[in-house]
Amino acid sequence: xxxxxxxxxxxxxxxxxxxxxxxxxxxxxxxxxxxxxxxxxxxxxxxxxxxxxxxxxxxxxxxxxxxxxxxxxxxxxxxxxxxxxxxxxxxxxxxxxxxxxxxxxxxxxxxxxxxxxxxxxxxxxxxxxxxxxxxxxxxxxxxxxxxxxxxxxxxxxxxxxxxxxxxxxxxxxxxxxxxxxxxxxxxxxxxxxxxxxxxxxxxxxxxxxxxxxxxxxxxxxxxxxxxxxxxxxxxxxxxxxxxxxxxxxxxxxxxxxxxxxxxxxxxxxxxxxxxxxxxxxxxxxxxxxxxxxxxxxxxxxxxxxxxxxxxxxxxxxxxxxxxx
Numbered sequence: 001x002x003x004x005x006x007x008x009x010x011x012x013x014x015x016x017x018x019x020x021x022x023x024x025x026x027x028x029x030x031x032x033x034x035x036x037x038x039x040x041x042x043x044x045x046x047x048x049x050x051x052x053x054x055x056x057x058x059x060x061x062x063x064x065x066x067x068x069x070x071x072x073x074x075x076x077x078x079x080x081x082x083x084x085x086x087x088x089x090x091x092x093x094x095x096x097x098x099x100x101x102x103x104x105x106x107x108x109x110x111x112x113x114x115x116x117x118x119x120x121x122x123x124x125x126x127x128x129x130x131x132x133x134x135x136x137x138x139x140x141x142x143x144x145x146x147x148x149x150x151x152x153x154x155x156x157x158x159x160x161x162x163x164x165x166x167x168x169x170x171x172x173x174x175x176x177x178x179x180x181x182x183x184x185x186x187x188x189x190x191x192x193x194x195x196x197x198x199x200x201x202x203x204x205x206x207x208x209x210x211x212x213x214x215x216x217x218x219x220x221x222x223x224x225x226x227x228x229x230x231x232x233x234x235x236x237x238x239x240x241x242x243x244x245x246x247x248x249x250x251x252x253x254x255x256x257x258x259x260x261x262x263x264x265x266x267x268x269x270x271x272x273x274x275x276x277x278x279x280x281x282x283x284x285x286x287x288x289x290x291x292x293x294x295x296x297x298x299x300x301x302x303x304x305x306x307x308x309x310x311x312x313x314x315x316x317x318x319x320x321x322x323x324x
Contacts, residue, residue, distance in 0.1 A: 139164030294318030
């Protein structure tokens with residue numbers, strides 16, 4: 001089988017496409033033919049050694065995938081060859097076949113294709129956990145989403161609307177905002193042109209958003225914190241801008257607000273039953289058309305380097321999918 005490998009830390013051009021032996025399903029495992037593997041912004045950090053998780057070399061990027069079960073190992077009764085499944089593994093899915101614990105696989109509902117199914121787990125799982133478990137977003141509250149056109153931003157917009165919130169999409173260009181509007185955003189802020197704090201206060205009659213969803217970081221985090229409502233919640237998702245901000249804690253005191261970290265990957269390991277239930281619900285919503293699971297572009301495995309460059313350049317609206 002072919003696999004995309006990170007054999008040395010660096011950029012997308014340092015990745016190698018190699019032939020490896022097909023994996024074999026061991027006890028409790030299933031071997032899956034990967035039909036689609038999704039890439040995320042953190043893949044650009046992992047291959048550079050700049051992410052909190054540092055896998056042993058060599059490894060394949062891509063944390064989530066969808067495919068067809070080809071074989072199962074001893075002791076596996078819940079799955080059988082031919083089943084369509086999705087899975088999350090942290091890293092390692094950018095390859096043609098993969099063997100992993102069968103309990104980590106979830107059946108894909110009828111009507112949901114492999115490309116869209118592959119992109120549900122991380123971005124929608126993160127947004128679902130952040131908005132439901134961490135922020136406890138309530139119907140009628142206002143949610144501001146930074147980086148609104150990216151995968152995690154799009155997921156937050158769509159889930160915010162399902163949960164009954166008014167959603168303000170914040171992004172760096174008008175075309176990205178138009179994309180967010182088409183996915184359900186109620187109001188828009190172009191933070192490359194407008195001061196984020198001022199715009200958010202203006203759109204909320206001076207009150208500020210109840211919840212801020214921030215996967216961007218950099219200079220926008222403090223501006224968003226300065227805009228948040230009394231008793232508001234600021235969700236720290238990631239740092240796509242490249243800079244980890246140092247937040248003045250007096251603002252947290254003055255606004256009587258909460259800064260909430262969202263480490264979905266760690267939570268997924270600590271509460272596997274809760275994570276599985278959430279992903280099953282999200283896959284069902286995607287199959288019903290309630291979630292778009294929008295695919296920006298599909299790349300052959302051999303063009304994965306370009307896909308990662310496009311993500312790093314913030315050109316991707318929705319998900320970038322590899323199709324082995």
